Amino acid sequence: MATRTYGQYCGLARAAEILGERWGLLIVRDLLVAPKRFTDLQRGLPGIPTSVLAARLKELEGAGVVQRRVLPRPERSIVYELTAYGRELEDVLVRFGRWGAKSLGDPRADEIITADSMVVALRSTFRSEAAQGVRATFELRLGEIVLNARVAGGEVEVRTGPAPAADLSIEAGPQLRALMAGEITPREALRKGVVRLSGDRDLLASFAKIFRIDPMPVAPS
Amino acid sequence: MATRTYGQYCGLARAAEILGERWGLLIVRDLLVAPKRFTDLQRGLPGIPTSVLAARLKELEGAGVVQRRVLPRPERSIVYELTAYGRELEDVLVRFGRWGAKSLGDPRADEIITADSMVVALRSTFRSEAAQGVRATFELRLGEIVLNARVAGGEVEVRTGPAPAADLSIEAGPQLRALMAGEITPREALRKGVVRLSGDRDLLASFAKIFRIDPMPVAPS
DNA sequence: CTGGATCCCTCACGATACTG
């Protein structure tokens, strides 16, 4: 049995072989947001060795998840993007991220937030039921990171970058999770300085309902 | 940054830290089917070192995914079972397995099938739309492995073990995937000896519609 | 016999340096 394989004829085992290697899931996460160059990926994945990134990209390309594309002149640079097969992971990864978010406490000092991770996090926590009848554009700012979410028709589109015409712009601190988990109310978040707003301040309550982190289920069996 | 962590405050990164280690996903897969003892897990995961199994179980227990339980007398043995949080992975893993199954070709000589992997595979490939109005019990035999699937009300329950009163019992060879992927018709499967039936032979066509592996999407962007 | 712990060896990962 070759290393890194499981020797089982099983769809889940195959999926684990393709994406179970270190950094693999996070590479796909970042490519779900947008195609990227090698260096962009490196920047979004602090700590990844270049050799590992190169190896993963080759493996993912071999598995039909990622494809390498040379941009037309004058750029001639190389971008990595998901194939159709790779894009089918969006739903799975969004659900997986929603599950994992329940295990998030408050951020530790050494934990960072990246723009791409935050985009996927907002897609993960989005609740279509809570968004029914809501039509609004949010801008979210966390330090250097800026992203926008357009909610309409019970769907959401989340992208990196500012939204100049946002209905509500939220400048948030690291405690944003507590608001999304319902551990503090929008009013408390404002009072404690967890968020600072500009725009239609009433929309903060909608935001907290639409982008929601569930609690971990109670302990036993 | 500790080994095995990613240093990112992100639900998907946390999920990858919990389940991304080698064998982790397959341990949860087997526990989704039923609680198991250490040795049962070992048998269902050929090639796993006892040290790795013990380490993973401790980590999964620490993450609140698995719990260790001592059976009452007279057995007094120990079983590992999923917590409520762990059971929430069923939906994600089933979808992940459905995605990975598209990458399965025909089984290689060194690839085995286990009963638990087959149970999850049937849950993965189940199509509720195709099962509307169908009420039937299937028994599936692959060598030593026997499992049963009860289809009713657009839902399915798959378990290990025989179904004596099955409407259709299918004894299948390693080519079963070709039937489920629509690469051969039920008629061809019968003629080529891919399956042998007992019971209501007409139900084989239903089986092939209800438990279905999609093709990989076409190559480019 | 189950439920592990301990050993050694290998290989993949992490860090850094370097090249087309």
Add this chain to the structure above:
DNA sequence: CAGTATCGTGAGGGATCCAG
């Protein structure tokens, strides 16, 4: 910018050993 080369370290593979 887009990687390859090198090297030390730690986790996994495999076998063995031990406690209840």
